Amino acid sequence: xxxxxxxxxxxxxxxxxxxxxxxxxxxxxxxxxxxxxxxxxxxxxxxxxxxxxxxxxxxxxxxxxxxxxxxxxxxxxxxxxxxxxxxxxxxxxxxxxxxxxxxxxxxxxxxxxxxxxxxxxxxxxxxxxxxxxxxxxxxxxxxxxxxxxxxxxxxxxxxxxxxxxxxxxxxxxxxxxxxxxxxxxxxxxxxxxxxxxxxxxxxxxxxxxxxxxxxxxxxxxxxxxxxxxxxxxxxxxxxxxxxxxxxxxxxxxxxxxxxxxxxxxxxxxxxxxxxxxxxxxxxxxxxxxxxxxxxxxxxxxxxxxxxxxxxxxxxxxxxxxxxxxxxxxxxxxxxxxxxxxxxxxxxxxxxxxxxxxxxxxxxxxxxxxxxxxxxxxxxxxxxxxxxxxxxxxxxxxxxxxxxxxxxxxxxxxxxxxxxxxxxxxxxxxxxxxxxxxxxxxxxx
Numbered sequence: 001x002x003x004x005x006x007x008x009x010x011x012x013x014x015x016x017x018x019x020x021x022x023x024x025x026x027x028x029x030x031x032x033x034x035x036x037x038x039x040x041x042x043x044x045x046x047x048x049x050x051x052x053x054x055x056x057x058x059x060x061x062x063x064x065x066x067x068x069x070x071x072x073x074x075x076x077x078x079x080x081x082x083x084x085x086x087x088x089x090x091x092x093x094x095x096x097x098x099x100x101x102x103x104x105x106x107x108x109x110x111x112x113x114x115x116x117x118x119x120x121x122x123x124x125x126x127x128x129x130x131x132x133x134x135x136x137x138x139x140x141x142x143x144x145x146x147x148x149x150x151x152x153x154x155x156x157x158x159x160x161x162x163x164x165x166x167x168x169x170x171x172x173x174x175x176x177x178x179x180x181x182x183x184x185x186x187x188x189x190x191x192x193x194x195x196x197x198x199x200x201x202x203x204x205x206x207x208x209x210x211x212x213x214x215x216x217x218x219x220x221x222x223x224x225x226x227x228x229x230x231x232x233x234x235x236x237x238x239x240x241x242x243x244x245x246x247x248x249x250x251x252x253x254x255x256x257x258x259x260x261x262x263x264x265x266x267x268x269x270x271x272x273x274x275x276x277x278x279x280x281x282x283x284x285x286x287x288x289x290x291x292x293x294x295x296x297x298x299x300x301x302x303x304x305x306x307x308x309x310x311x312x313x314x315x316x317x318x319x320x321x322x323x324x325x326x327x328x329x330x331x332x333x334x335x336x337x338x339x340x341x342x343x344x345x346x347x348x349x350x351x352x353x354x355x356x357x358x359x360x361x362x363x364x365x366x367x368x369x370x371x372x373x374x375x376x377x378x379x380x381x382x383x384x385x386x387x388x389x390x391x392x393x394x395x396x397x398x399x400x401x402x403x404x405x406x407x408x409x410x411x412x413x414x415x416x417x418x419x420x421x422x423x424x425x426x427x428x429x430x431x432x433x434x435x436x437x438x439x440x441x442x443x444x
Contacts, residue, residue, distance in 0.1 A: 001432070021083035025087065034090070038130070043131050043186065070428075073430075075118065077441070081120070087102070095132065120163045121398075127170070127174065145202075181198075222292050223348065233304060234305040235305065271311070295354075303317050322372070337390075341392045351398070370432050374436050377436070404416065404417035
C-alpha cells in the first residue's frame with residue numbers, strides 16, 4: 001500500500017526532507033572493537049534484572065561490521081537523509097584520549113552517505129555515556145557538561161560541514177528522568193532531585209557545546225532533539241486540567257522553555273521546590289543560545305488526572321495500541337505542533353526526528369506484512385500535513401527506525417524497524433512498511 005497524502009501537500013515536495021533514524025548502541029554491536037570503552041548501557045545490561053531477558057548490545061544489528069551493506073540498504077529506500085548517533089565511548093575511550101579508529105568509522109559512515117546522495121544528520125549523544133564518567137557522577141556531576149562540550153568540539157572539528165545537521169542530544173528527558181529519576185534506564189538511579197539535576201546539566205552541556213560546533217561546521221544546522229508526549233486532561237474538572245498542565249510543564253517545558261526562553265516553567269518548582277536543580281547564574285543564558293532547528297520525537301499521548309499525591313497520574317485509554325502498549329493517537333502530533341507554535345514565538349524550524357510503531361509481525365515466507373505500522377505512518381504523516389497547513393514550519397520527518405534493534409530496557413522484544421533483522425543470521429528484509437516508504441518517496 002502507498003501512503004494516502006494529499007496531492008498538494010508539502011510532504012510531496014522534494015524540498016521536504018525524509019529520512020530514517022537509528023542510534024549507535026541500538027545497532028552497532030562490536031562493543032569491545034577498536035578501542036571502544038564500556039558505556040553506562042554496557043554496565044546496565046550486565047546488571048541482573050535491568051533489561052528484559054538479560055539482553056545486551058551484542059551483536060545488535062552488527063552494524064559496525066556491516067556498514068557498507070547497511071548504507072546500500074538506506075540508499076535503496078530512496079530517503080533524503082539518515083539520522084544516526086555517534087558513540088562517545090568509541091571517540092574518547094579514556095579521559096582525554098581520542099580514538100582514531102572511532103573517528104574513522106564515523107568518517108566512513110558520513111562519506112558513504114554523501115557518496116550515495118544522502119544527507120548525514122548526526123546526533124552526538126544518544127544515551128551511551130562512557131562508564132568512567134558515570135563513575136565520577138555522570139550527569140549529576142556538572143563537570144560532565146564541560147566534558148561533553150570538549151567531545152562535541154572534537155567530533156564536529158573532524159566531521160565539519162560534511163554533516164548537514166548536528167543534534168547535541170537525543171531525548172534528554174530519557175537520559176535524566178528514566179536514568180536518574182525513575183531507574184528504568186542506565187545508570188538506574190531513583191531520585192526526583194537527581195533527575196532534575198541531570199536534566200539541568202544536559203541542557204547546560206548543549207549550550208556549552210554550541211559555539212565550537214558552529215565554528216567547526218558553519219554550514220551545518222545545529223540543534224537538539226526532545227521527546228514529547230502531550231497531556232490531555234481526563235475531564236473538564238479544574239483539578240484534571242491543572243494536572244495535565246503540570247504534566248506538560250514537567251515533561252516538555254522543563255526541557256524546551258530554558259532553550260527558547262531562558263527560564264524554567266514556574267509550575268513544577270513552585271509545587272516541588274526541593275526538585276529545583278543547583279545552578280549558576282549564567283546557566284540559563286548558556287542554555288538559551290539560538291538553535292537552527294528543534295527535533296521532536298513523538299510516539300503517543302497521555303491522558304491525565306489529578307493523583308492522590310496532588311500531581312498527576314496517567315489514565316489508561318481504549319485507543320488502539322502498538323505492540324509495546326502505546327496508544328495510537330495521530331491527532332496528538334498535530335495538537336502538539338500547533339500548541340508549541342502558538343506558545344513559543346521563537347520556535348525554530350521543526351524536524352520530526354522520530355516517529356514510528358512497535359509492530360512485532362513475524363517474518364513469514366520471506367515477508368513481513370506489518371500493516372499496523374504502515375497505517376501508523378500514514379496517519380502520522382497526515383497529522384504532520386495538517387500541522388503544516390495550520391502554519392507550523394516543519395522541514396523534515398524521520399521514520400523510527402531503519403531496522404529492528406536493541407530496544408533498551410525491552411531488549412530485543414520490540415521491533416520498530418521498517419526493515420526486519422534476523423538476529424541469528426543478520427539477514428535484513430524490507431517490510432511492507434519499508435516498501436510503502438520506497439513507493440511514496442519514488443512517487444514524489
